[in-house]
Amino acid sequence: MKLGYYPGCTLKTKAANLEKAAMASLDHLGVEYKELSRWNCCGAVFSLTDDDLIHQVAPVRNLIRAAQEDCDTIVTICSQCYNTLARANKLVRDDEEKRDTLNRFMDEEPDYAGEVEVVHYLSLLRDQVGWEKLREAVTNPLDGLKVAPFYGCTLVRPEEVAIDGVDQEILEGFIAALGAEPATFSAARECCGSYQMIAHPEEGMNRAAKVIGAANRSEADALILSCPMCEYNLGTRQGDVVAAHDGLSRVPTYYFTQLLGVALGLDSELCRLDLNGPAAQELLVDKKFIAAATV
Amino acid sequence: MASIPSPIHPENLKAVNKIAELSGQNVHECMQCGTCSAVCPMVESMGFTTRMGIHYLQFGEIEPVIKAQIGEYCASCHTCVVRCPRGIDVPKVFEAVRQLVLRTNTDLIKPQEIPKDTMAEAPQIAFVSTFRKLTS
Numbered sequence: 001m002k003l004g005y006y007p008g009c010t011l012k013t014k015a016a017n018l019e020k021a022a023m024a025s026l027d028h029l030g031v032e033y034k035e036l037s038r039w040n041c042c043g044a045v046f047s048l049t050d051d052d053l054i055h056q057v058a059p060v061r062n063l064i065r066a067a068q069e070d071c072d073t074i075v076t077i078c079s080q081c082y083n084t085l086a087r088a089n090k091l092v093r094d095d096e097e098k099r100d101t102l103n104r105f106m107d108e109e110p111d112y113a114g115e116v117e118v119v120h121y122l123s124l125l126r127d128q129v130g131w132e133k134l135r136e137a138v139t140n141p142l143d144g145l146k147v148a149p150f151y152g153c154t155l156v157r158p159e160e161v162a163i164d165g166v167d168q169e170i171l172e173g174f175i176a177a178l179g180a181e182p183a184t185f186s187a188a189r190e191c192c193g194s195y196q197m198i199a200h201p202e203e204g205m206n207r208a209a210k211v212i213g214a215a216n217r218s219e220a221d222a223l224i225l226s227c228p229m230c231e232y233n234l235g236t237r238q239g240d241v242v243a244a245h246d247g248l249s250r251v252p253t254y255y256f257t258q259l260l261g262v263a264l265g266l267d268s269e270l271c272r273l274d275l276n277g278p279a280a281q282e283l284l285v286d287k288k289f290i291a292a293a294t295v
Numbered sequence: 296m297a298s299i300p301s302p303i304h305p306e307n308l309k310a311v312n313k314i315a316e317l318s319g320q321n322v323h324e325c326m327q328c329g330t331c332s333a334v335c336p337m338v339e340s341m342g343f344t345t346r347m348g349i350h351y352l353q354f355g356e357i358e359p360v361i362k363a364q365i366g367e368y369c370a371s372c373h374t375c376v377v378r379c380p381r382g383i384d385v386p387k388v389f390e391a392v393r394q395l396v397l398r399t400n401t402d403l404i405k406p407q408e409i410p411k412d413t414m415a416e417a418p419q420i421a422f423v424s425t426f427r428k429l430t431s
C-alpha cells in the first residue's frame with residue numbers, strides 16, 4: 001500500500017490539534033505515508049442533488065492528485081473530509097455516465113475511475129496497525145479515564161461509507177487500546193447540529209445541549225471527537241451551551257488523536273492541548289498523564 | 296375499466312417530477328409511517344414534521360415545505376436514511392427543495408449578519424458547509 005495523507009483546510013489552520021498528534025503517532029507506529037503535495041478543500045459536504053456534478057469536481061480533483069502521486073490509498077483525519085471524499089469516490093466508481101461527464105469536464109486532468117481507496121485514520125489504526133499492536137505501543141496508558149466516544153454522523157452514515165457497523169464500535173476499541181475506559185454514551189452516533197450552529201445558532205445550541213447532556217449522564221471524564229465542526233459545536237461553544245441549558249455540566253473535549261499522542265508518550269506539546277482550553281489540560285495533568293510544566 | 300383520476304393537480308405534476316429528478320427519490324414510495332420524524336434531530340425546529348413534508352411533496356405541494364423551512368433545518372445527518380423502512384433518502388428529497396429555492400438566486404442566510412466573534416472563532420469547515428448548504 002502506498003499511503004497518501006489528505007489534510008483538508010481546517011487541519012492546516014484552526015484544527016492543528018487534530019493533525020499534529022495524528023501524524024506524529026503514525027511516525028511513531030511505523031506507518032509510512034506521504035502528505036499530498038497539492039490538494040484543495042473537498043467542499044466539506046457531499047452534494048446530495050443528482051444534477052449537481054460541479055460540486056463533485058473538488059473532491060474528485062483531490063483523488064486525482066493522490067493517483068498522480070502514485071498513492072493507492074489516502075487517509076483523512078477529519079470525518080467530514082472522509083465522508084465527502086469517500087462518497088465522491090463511490091459516485092465515480094458506480095456511475096459511469098457521471099464519471100464520464102466529470103472526466104470530460106476536467107479534460108486537462110488524467111481520467112479518474114475510482115482507483116484510489118479513501119480510508120479514515122481510525123480504520124487505518126484498526127486495520128493496518130491493529131488494536132493489539134497499538135496497545136503494546138502505549139507507554140502512558142490512560143488508566144482510570146472514562147471517555148465518551150462521539151462518532152457524529154459522517155463517520156457512520158450513510159452506510160455505504162460507514163467506517164464501522166453498528167456493533168463493531170471502532171472508537172470504543174480505540175479507547176480501550178489506549179488503556180482508557182469507553183463510556184456507554186447514548187448520543188455517540190447522533191448529530192451535533194453541524195452547520196446549524198452558524199445558520200441557526202439557537203437550534204444548533206439545543207442540539208449540542210442534547211449531546212452534552214448525554215455525555216454528562218454517561219459519567220465520562222472526557223468526550224472525544226474526530227471533526228472540527230463537532231469540536232466547534234461541542235467544545236468551543238460548550239460554555240455557551242451549558243450556560244443556556246439547566247442541568248448541564250462541562251466536560252473536556254479532545255480530538256481522538258490528542259489522546260492517542262498522549263498515550264503513546266509523545267511530547268505533549270505536539271498534541272496542541274493549548275487549543276482545547278484549560279479544562280482539557282487540567283484533567284490530563286490531574287490524572288498524571290502529562291506533566292504540569294507543559295501546561 | 297374506469298380510469299382513476301390522479302389525485303395530483305396537473306399543474307403540480309411538474310413539481311413532483313422536478314423533485315424526483317433532483318433527488319433521484321420517488322416520494323410516492325413513502326408510506327407515511329413517521330419514523331423519519333421520530334429520529335430527526337432537527338424536527339422541532341421545522342414548521343412541521345419531515346413525514347408531513349414528504350406528504351406535501353407527494354402532491355407536488357412544494358411551497359408549504361419551503362415555508363416550513365424543512366430543507367433549511369435538515370442537517371443532512373442521515374439518521375432517517377438508516378431508519379426509513381421504504382428506503383427513501385430523505386435528506387436528498389429535502390436537499391432538492393432547498394436547491395429549488397437557492398437556484399432562484401436566493402440565499403437562505405445572510406453571511407454579513409454572522410456575528411464577528413463567530414467569524415473569528417468558528418473553523419473553516421463550519422463556513423464552507425454553511426455556505427455550501429444555504430447560499431446560492
Ligand code: SF4
Binds near residue numbers: 007009040
Ligand atoms: S471537510 Fe472541511 S476541513 Fe476538510 S477539506 Fe473539507 S472543508 Fe476543509
Ligand code: SF4
Binds near residue numbers: 079151152191194227
Ligand atoms: S456530528 Fe455534526 S459536524 Fe460532526 S459530522 Fe455529524 S453533522 Fe457533521
Ligand code: SF4
Binds near residue numbers: 337371
Ligand atoms: S437527514 Fe435531515 S430529515 Fe433526516 S433525520 Fe437528519 S436532519 Fe432530519
Ligand code: SF4
Binds near residue numbers: 329349380
Ligand atoms: S420513514 Fe420513510 S416511509 Fe416513513 S414517513 Fe419517513 S420517508 Fe415515509
